[in-house]
Amino acid sequence: MKPNEQTDISIQNVSKIFRTGFGLKxxxxNGLSLEVPRGQVVGLLGPNGSGKSTTIKMIMGFLKPTAGSMTVCGHAVPxxxxxxxxxYLPENPRFPKFLSxxxxxxxxxxxxxxRGKALAHRIEFLLxxxxxxxxxxxxxxxxxxxxxxxLAIAQALLNEPRLLIFDEPMSGLDPLGRKDIRKLIAxxxxxxxxxxxxxxxxxxxxVEQLCSSVALLKKGRLKTFCKVEELLKVEAQRFDVAVKHDSTTETKSLTGTQELVTFLNEAKNKGYLVMGISSHRTSLEEALFKDETVLSGAPL
Ligand SMILES: Nc1ncnc2c1ncn2[C@@H]1O[C@H](COP(=O)(O)OP(=O)(O)OP(=O)(O)O)[C@@H](O)[C@H]1O
Ligand SMILES: [Mg+2]
Structure with missing residues (x-):
């Protein structure tokens, strides 16, 4: 997709190299290209140190890319x-503590x-x-x-922004707190x-509960940018089936629902007893964060 009015964030081949002293970098x-279409909820997913905050800080104009270019709502950054x-919601929002x-x-x-009534109404709405x-x-x-x-989310919404950028809005929260913020974003x-x-x-x-699409970063590189359904397909495709025959139990790993149906039919014909079927969600998370690309990534 070319950057146009339908694209709120356009990132073109952007890299950021930090100079860390003593000539070290x-x-x-690393070479990130990404288009975020207007009106969508898009997740930037990646393990610690994968470049999420660096990407966001460059979109905000706080950091200057070493190479490449970006636009926000059609306007060059910064x-x-x-x-x-x-x-904008920063990674660790800090506020003056003495204010209510x-x-x-x-x-x-x-x-x-x-100012005035417009601000007062906006604050009431946001509270x-x-x-x-x-x-x-x-x-x-x-x-x-x-x-x-x-409160930080309310602050980010004050001027009725067209684009909301939240850096780890659920960080530092317990599971219930995370759920709460997920509900709020929805x-x-x-x-x-x-x-x-x-x-x-x-x-x-x-991200899977909130987003239409997910960009997956690994070591500063974009591994995948795809619709959430694509991610969930991978999950649904991994099944472990335990069958019992001749008093031995055997577990078979299957990929894809077609493979599962075929196996179950075979098992039935042979008179095997199906003890259980499970699909493993942790395997998806592990697969996502492995070094190899696991998804082809349907372009948006
Ligand atoms: N100011 C900096 N100087 C040197 N290296 C930096 C700087 N900021 C980030 N990095 C490095 O760039 C890489 C990406 O960091 P970044 O903070 O973008 O990751 P992240 O995906 O946001 O991680 P986290 O999940 O921990 O917030 C890391 O290796 C980090 O050490
Ligand atoms: Mg970060």
């Missing part, structure tokens, strides 16, 4: 205009030149959306990690269907 991102389309949640949103709204109305007048100092994350997508959401995570479950 470290590769953050530029004031490209930045103006984005609502509400006054913090007022403060950040002021920085975005929002409801992120479910923080009950703590709006409490100091941020007393907020839990999950509450801080919710809600943001429902409430603001026009907005494109691009967020990073190293946990497959986070």
């Amino acid at each position: 470290k590769t953050g991102v 530029s004031k205009i490209s930045r103006s389309f984005i609502g 949640g509400k006054s913090l949103l007022q403060f950040y709204g002021g920085l975005l030149s929002l 409801d959306l992120v479910n923080l109305r009950w703590a709006a007048n409490e100091k941020v100092q007393g907020y839990s990690k999950g509450m801080t994350q919710r 809600e943001v997508h429902r409430e603001l269907p026009e907005a494109t959401i691009f967020f990073s995570s190293h946990i497959l479950e986070d």
